Amino acid sequence: MSELLLPLDPALRTALDDLADAQGRTPEEVALHAVRGYLRQESGRVRAVAEGLARQHADLLRRLGE
Template identity: 50%
Template sequence: MKELTIVFTDAEWESLADLADAYGVPAAEFVRTAVRAHEAAEAARVRAAGEAYAAAHADLLRRLGE
């Protein structure tokens, strides 16, 4: 397991601590969950862009594959 140190302003830390408390989890777990959600959303966005590009250029891609 790797470790990362993140510096928060007092206001950011208070907000994070409040959110984590509301979800009943430690702040570190709340941050890990948020990072995983962001990674999943970014992967979905990139996948959708790739699929749209492939659909828009399907004929060219087919010809290049011949």
């Protein structure tokens, strides 16, 4: 597993620590869960945009593929 150093300002670190404590998890677990959720959300958004562009330009893409 690869590690990532993530600089947090003191207020954000305190909020992360407090949330982790309230959930009975480590701050690392909470941050990892947040990153996974963000990536899932953004991947879906990017996929939707790409599919929309593909539909919008389907004729051009078909002609380029010939």
